[in-house]
Amino acid sequence: MAGLGTALNTALSALQANQIGLTVVSNNIANVNTPGYSRQRVLMQESPSIGDSIRVGTGVEVVGTQAIRDQIVERRLWNETSAKAGSDMTQQSLSDIEGLFNEAGNTGLLPLISNFYNSFQKLSTNPTSPEMRQQVVSSAQFLTQYINTRANDLRDMKTATDHAIQDDVTKANVLINEIADISQRIHEVEIQAPANDLRDQRTVLIKQLSEIMSVRELDTNGTYQLTTGNNRPLVVAGAAVPLKIGTSASGLTTVMSDTTDITSEIAGGTLAARVAFRDQSVPQYQQQLDQMAYDLANQVNQVHSVSYDPDGNTGMNFFTPIAAMAGAALNLQLNPAIAADPRKVAASSQASGDGNEAAITLGNLVNATNPPRGTVIEQYRSLVFQIGSETSTAQTNSDEHASMLTQLENLRSSISGVSINEETTDIIQFQRAFQASAKIISVVDELLQTTLAMGAGG
Amino acid sequence: MRIADDSNYRNLLLDIQRIAQRMQTSQNRVSSGKKLTRPSDDASAAADVVNVDSVRANNAQYLDNAGTANSRLQIADNALDGVQQVTDRIRTLALLAQNGTSSPSLSVEEISGLRDQLLSYANTEFEGQYMFAGSNTDSAAYDKASNGTISYSGNSDEVRLQVGKASTLQSQIPGDQVFSGSVDIFQTLTDLVAAMNGGSTSAIQTQVRKLEQFSQNVSSARTRLGGLMNGATAAQNELKQADLTLVAHLSKLEDADLAQALSEFTQSQNALQAATAVGAKVSSLSILDYLK
Numbered sequence: 001m002a003g004l005g006t007a008l009n010t011a012l013s014a015l016q017a018n019q020i021g022l023t024v025v026s027n028n029i030a031n032v033n034t035p036g037y038s039r040q041r042v043l044m045q046e047s048p049s050i051g052d053s054i055r056v057g058t059g060v061e062v063v064g065t066q067a068i069r070d071q072i073v074e075r076r077l078w079n080e081t082s083a084k085a086g087s088d089m090t091q092q093s094l095s096d097i098e099g100l101f102n103e104a105g106n107t108g109l110l111p112l113i114s115n116f117y118n119s120f121q122k123l124s125t126n127p128t129s130p131e132m133r134q135q136v137v138s139s140a141q142f143l144t145q146y147i148n149t150r151a152n153d154l155r156d157m158k159t160a161t162d163h164a165i166q167d168d169v170t171k172a173n174v175l176i177n178e179i180a181d182i183s184q185r186i187h188e189v190e191i192q193a194p195a196n197d198l199r200d201q202r203t204v205l206i207k208q209l210s211e212i213m214s215v216r217e218l219d220t221n222g223t224y225q226l227t228t229g230n231n232r233p234l235v236v237a238g239a240a241v242p243l244k245i246g247t248s249a250s251g252l253t254t255v256m257s258d259t260t261d262i263t264s265e266i267a268g269g270t271l272a273a274r275v276a277f278r279d280q281s282v283p284q285y286q287q288q289l290d291q292m293a294y295d296l297a298n299q300v301n302q303v304h305s306v307s308y309d310p311d312g313n314t315g316m317n318f319f320t321p322i323a324a325m326a327g328a329a330l331n332l333q334l335n336p337a338i339a340a341d342p343r344k345v346a347a348s349s350q351a352s353g354d355g356n357e358a359a360i361t362l363g364n365l366v367n368a369t370n371p372p373r374g375t376v377i378e379q380y381r382s383l384v385f386q387i388g389s390e391t392s393t394a395q396t397n398s399d400e401h402a403s404m405l406t407q408l409e410n411l412r413s414s415i416s417g418v419s420i421n422e423e424t425t426d427i428i429q430f431q432r433a434f435q436a437s438a439k440i441i442s443v444v445d446e447l448l449q450t451t452l453a454m455g456a457g458g
Numbered sequence: 459m460r461i462a463d464d465s466n467y468r469n470l471l472l473d474i475q476r477i478a479q480r481m482q483t484s485q486n487r488v489s490s491g492k493k494l495t496r497p498s499d500d501a502s503a504a505a506d507v508v509n510v511d512s513v514r515a516n517n518a519q520y521l522d523n524a525g526t527a528n529s530r531l532q533i534a535d536n537a538l539d540g541v542q543q544v545t546d547r548i549r550t551l552a553l554l555a556q557n558g559t560s561s562p563s564l565s566v567e568e569i570s571g572l573r574d575q576l577l578s579y580a581n582t583e584f585e586g587q588y589m590f591a592g593s594n595t596d597s598a599a600y601d602k603a604s605n606g607t608i609s610y611s612g613n614s615d616e617v618r619l620q621v622g623k624a625s626t627l628q629s630q631i632p633g634d635q636v637f638s639g640s641v642d643i644f645q646t647l648t649d650l651v652a653a654m655n656g657g658s659t660s661a662i663q664t665q666v667r668k669l670e671q672f673s674q675n676v677s678s679a680r681t682r683l684g685g686l687m688n689g690a691t692a693a694q695n696e697l698k699q700a701d702l703t704l705v706a707h708l709s710k711l712e713d714a715d716l717a718q719a720l721s722e723f724t725q726s727q728n729a730l731q732a733a734t735a736v737g738a739k740v741s742s743l744s745i746l747d748y749l750k
Contacts (some may be wrong), residue, residue, distance in 0.1 A: 388497025417462025
């Protein structure tokens with residue numbers, strides 16, 4: 001039969017268990033604002049009963065602490081983090097292009113295009129006037145310089161993004177190494193007990209890595225694997241498999257997994273957004289600008305080269321002929337011979353050099369279509385529409401992902417987050433249990449003293 | 459659902475950011491007066507603005523051209539008005555000579571003076587260009603040789619200017635359609651002077667008929683100028699009207715509705731106050747306040 005000693009030991013185990021409970025609560029409260037922290041619970045279990053006919057329990061033992069975490073939610077959170085980071089990056093990048101083609105406030109490309117064509121109409125009112133000729137030359141130079149600058153800006157964006165891709169890979173590798181280290185330590189620690197803190201840290205690191213690219217985690221039977229979305233290894237059994245930086249045939253940065261070029265298969269995160277921006281968005285706008293410059297130059301040259309200047313000279317191109325469409329916007333340039341001598345502007349369609357018909361025809365090119373693309377201004381209109389709607393879609397995407405991420409973070413919080421109210425309630429619980437156990441000890445003490453006094457008195 | 463402490467702050471932060479964003483948007487609209495500040499504000503409106511701006515720029519040039527054409531036609535008409543008066547005077551002098559009621563030598567002297575006056579009308583210049591020289595506007599339409607012969611050195615081009623997307627307007631009548639058309643006035647005057655010096659009534663009469671023919675030519679040229687001026691004025695009016703329509707359209711595309719923007723601003727201001735107030739309230743609710 002259990003004696004007073006058993007009661008004392010039982011109470012002691014309760015004191016210890018509730019003290020550990022308070023320590024865990026204290027740790028939860030301490031980490032209420034720690035990112036990635038998963039609240040912990042003390043795991044208590046009743047001690048084995050003793051006795052033969054009358055079995056009584058011998059108290060409580062703490063078998064460990066448990067982090068409350070739903071790995072599925074964590075993984076969804078990583079994916080959403082990738083989507084959010086990616087859509088933010090896309091939105092920022094497209095905004096940059098949008099800034100290049102902002103027509104608000106009568107600045108931008110359109111007034112220059114209009115001025116250019118109108119300068120020919122002006123010239124038609126006085127084809128021999130040196131001032132009008134100078135105006136044609138100046139407005140052509142403003143236009144070409146502006147288009148050159150925009151083409152340069154696009155090229156610079158592409159280069160800057162290419163560098164940012166390298167930075168992203170470098171950052172990802174730092175994280176991959178840290179994750180590998182921690183995974184190794186988790187493996188070592190968990191031979192004994194769950195490594196709650198290390199797992200929290202790893203979760204935070206993977207979330208950071210998810211901002212760069214989306215990743216997948218496989219954590220089964222003690223082997224831990226982290227891969228890209230397309231199953232390229234990043235961490236295998238505690239060892240890091242860092243990504244490598246390569247160079248493509250066209251001189252651009254590639255992301256390599258060992259010897260495989262995985263640039264185009266990276267999904268999610270800033271890295272995928274940057275690759276898409278570099279390889280799709282920028283080239284697409286470059287192509288549109290090139291097409292415009294190409295059509296503009298060819299249209300004008302076609303008319304100008306068969307027209308006559310006041311001295312009866314003909315066969316002169318207005319713009320330096322552009323051989324290839326690619327790079328046309330960068331290469332668009334007023335024929336230096338005309339820049340040097342505006343009298344070489346051909347305004348006449350007569351061999352005598354008299355008349356203004358060519359100037360009118362050149363001015364009217366503003367309405368001349370290049371089937372199937374439409375006029376130069378219509379092409380520019382499509383460009384503005386496209387960048388506007390793409391940026392606006394990216395903005396909407398980014399807003400949506402912000403909401404979804406918040407929702408998922410709230411879901412994670414509802415599982416793993418610390419609630420002060422809850423912890424406070426736990427404090428009271430543990431405190432009362434501690435107080436009650438202490439009371440039992442003092443009662444048992446009294447009983448023991450009574451018992452001893454009994455012996456002394458008898 | 460279990461609510462952890464950080465959810466409250468996370469939601470509050472997201473809400474406040476969103477409201478602040480809306481507030482900034484409406485603030486920008488109020489202060490700039492524009493609802494379209496970037497293409498992404500409204501892509502199709504931004505694209506339409508490109509179109510409208512381009513059409514307006516073209517129209518402005520057409521309007522300029524129509525104005526130029528109008529002025530030139532007016533200048534030409536003024537010159538031809540002078541030409542008509544001079545021609546009338548010459549005809550009077552010729553008739554007097556024909557009737558033998560004037561001194562031929564005095565009349566001849568006056569006629570050669572009037573011939574020079576006609577030459578200066580034919581060489582009317584406007585903004586450095588000769589109005590009756592066809593498209594050869596750089597040099598005088600008529601040159602007087604040392605022997606007194608006056609000949610046309612312009613060409614027969616009817617100079618036109620673009621005054622609409624698909625319409626041009628003639629802005630000049632070449633001299634060979636007026637001064638040296640079916641009647642060459644300068645040759646006629648040379649012949650008239652010779653006839654008057656010769657004293658042949660019938661020869662003078664022949665030249666008087668030519669003068670009358672010339673007068674008719676000038677008058678029909680003026681009728682044509684009048685028609686062209688009407689065309690130019692009509693083009694100007696049309697372009698001005700079109701611009702008003704385009705400006706109204708542009709305003710619809712890019713101007714902010716001030717009342718709406720202001721009420722949106724007030725709305726988001728209220729929302730922000732509510733959100734912060736609720737946020738402050740929620741974060742001040744704690745079980746700790748109710749325990750000793």
